Amino acid sequence: MKKPNIAILGATGVVGREITKITDELKIDFGEIKFLSSAKSAGTKYDFQGRTYIVEEAKPESFDNVNIVLASAGASTSQKFAPEIVKRGGVLIDNSSAFRMEKDVPLVIAGVNDSDLKSHKGIIANPNCSTSQLMLVLKPLHDKAKIKRLIVSTYQAVSGAGLAAINELSENTKASLAKQEFQNKCFKKPIAFNVIPQIDVFCENGYAKEEMKVVNETKKILHLPEDLPISCTAARVPVFNGHSEAVDIEFEKSISPDEVREILKNAYGVKVIDNPENYEYPTTCDASGVNPVFAGRIRKNLAFENGISLWCVADNLRIGAALNTVRICQKVIEWHLY
Numbered sequence: 001m002k003k004p005n006i007a008i009l010g011a012t013g014v015v016g017r018e019i020t021k022i023t024d025e026l027k028i029d030f031g032e033i034k035f036l037s038s039a040k041s042a043g044t045k046y047d048f049q050g051r052t053y054i055v056e057e058a059k060p061e062s063f064d065n066v067n068i069v070l071a072s073a074g075a076s077t078s079q080k081f082a083p084e085i086v087k088r089g090g091v092l093i094d095n096s097s098a099f100r101m102e103k104d105v106p107l108v109i110a111g112v113n114d115s116d117l118k119s120h121k122g123i124i125a126n127p128n129c130s131t132s133q134l135m136l137v138l139k140p141l142h143d144k145a146k147i148k149r150l151i152v153s154t155y156q157a158v159s160g161a162g163l164a165a166i167n168e169l170s171e172n173t174k175a176s177l178a179k180q181e182f183q184n185k186c187f188k189k190p191i192a193f194n195v196i197p198q199i200d201v202f203c204e205n206g207y208a209k210e211e212m213k214v215v216n217e218t219k220k221i222l223h224l225p226e227d228l229p230i231s232c233t234a235a236r237v238p239v240f241n242g243h244s245e246a247v248d249i250e251f252e253k254s255i256s257p258d259e260v261r262e263i264l265k266n267a268y269g270v271k272v273i274d275n276p277e278n279y280e281y282p283t284t285c286d287a288s289g290v291n292p293v294f295a296g297r298i299r300k301n302l303a304f305e306n307g308i309s310l311w312c313v314a315d316n317l318r319i320g321a322a323l324n325t326v327r328i329c330q331k332v333i334e335w336h337l338y
Ligand SMILES: NC(=O)c1ccc[n+]([C@@H]2O[C@H](COP(=O)([O-])OP(=O)(O)OC[C@H]3O[C@@H](n4cnc5c(N)ncnc54)[C@H](OP(=O)(O)O)[C@@H]3O)[C@@H](O)[C@H]2O)c1
Pocket: 009, 010, 011, 012, 013, 014, 015, 016, 036, 037, 038, 039, 040, 041, 042, 058, 071, 072, 073, 074, 075, 077, 095, 096, 097, 127, 128, 129, 159, 160, 161, 162, 163, 164, 316, 317, 320, 321
C-alpha cells in the first residue's frame, strides 16, 4: 500500500510541535508531510528531519492528496476543516473537543481501546488530556476488578492551555517576585503562586466543562454504563508541564494494593514508582518530557468498600495529546485504516 501523505494542522502550537517531534521519534513512515497553521504563522520556517519546510495557512485545498491529518488547532478549526478533509478521503485524528462525544466518532487511547478505530468514518478523536492519562491506569484495573464508582481530582499544568498560558505563568511569576502589577489574560485569576479551581466554563450542574469531559469520556472509552457514578474536580496549578491526578476507585470485586501494583507494573504505558517510605512517588518533574504515565501512592481507600486510592502523573502534552495522536496514526497506518 502507498505510504500515507500527512498534514500536521496547528503545527506551530504547543501540541503541534510535540506531534512533529513524536512523528519522528516513532518513525512514522509517510510519503509527504506538510505543516499548517493560521494566517498568523504562515510563511515561518519549520525544521523537520533535516529539512526546512515553510508553514502554510490551512485552506480546504491544503488537504488535497492528504491521507492523514493530525490536528491540534482548536475545536472551531477542526469543525471548519473536518468536512473538507473527509470529503477528500482523508482521515482526521483530532485533538480538540469538537467531535469527542459524537456517536460515530471513535474516542481512542492507544493501548486501551484500539479496536474502536476500526469503526471510524473519517474522524477519530483524541481524548482530553486529563482523561488520557487516567485511562492507561484504569483500563487494566477495570479488566481485573470492574469499576463501580470513581472520584478524580486533577492538578493541571498550564501547558494544557497552550503557548500563551505558558508565557503567562512565566510573566506572572516574574511580576509577582518583583512586586509589580500584572494583568492576567489566559486565566480568570493570577496563576503565579495560586491554584485555580476552574478549567473551562461552568455547566448548568455546577461542574466545569473540563470535569464533565473526564466523566463522559471515561465512560465512552472504557464502555462503562451511562449511570456509573463518576465525579471530577479539576484545578489549574502553577506547573509548566505535567498533570497530576488523585484517583479514588471503588471496585465491584476486592483488589489489594499489592495486586494493583503488580497489574500496573505490567500495564502498557504505565510505570509504577511507589515506595513512599523512601520518598519515592511520581511528581511532575519525573513525567515531563517522557512517555509513561506514572502511578504511585497506591493504598487501600478508607471510604469505599473494595476501594483503592492512587496518584498518577503524566506529560499532558505527550500522553494527553501528541503521543496518543501519533500512536493512533501508527495504528491507522498499520491496520490500513486510511
Ligand atoms: N495543550 C494540551 O495539553 C492539550 C491537550 C489535549 C488537547 N489539546 C487541544 O489541542 C489544540 C491546540 O492546543 P495547543 O495547546 O497546541 O494550542 P496553541 O499552542 O495555542 O496552538 C494552536 C495552533 O493552532 C493553530 N491555529 C489556530 N487557529 C487556526 C486556524 N483558524 N486555522 C489553522 N490553524 C489555526 C495555531 O496557528 P498560529 O501559530 O498561526 O496561531 C497553532 O498552530 C486545542 O484544541 C486544545 O484543546 C491541547
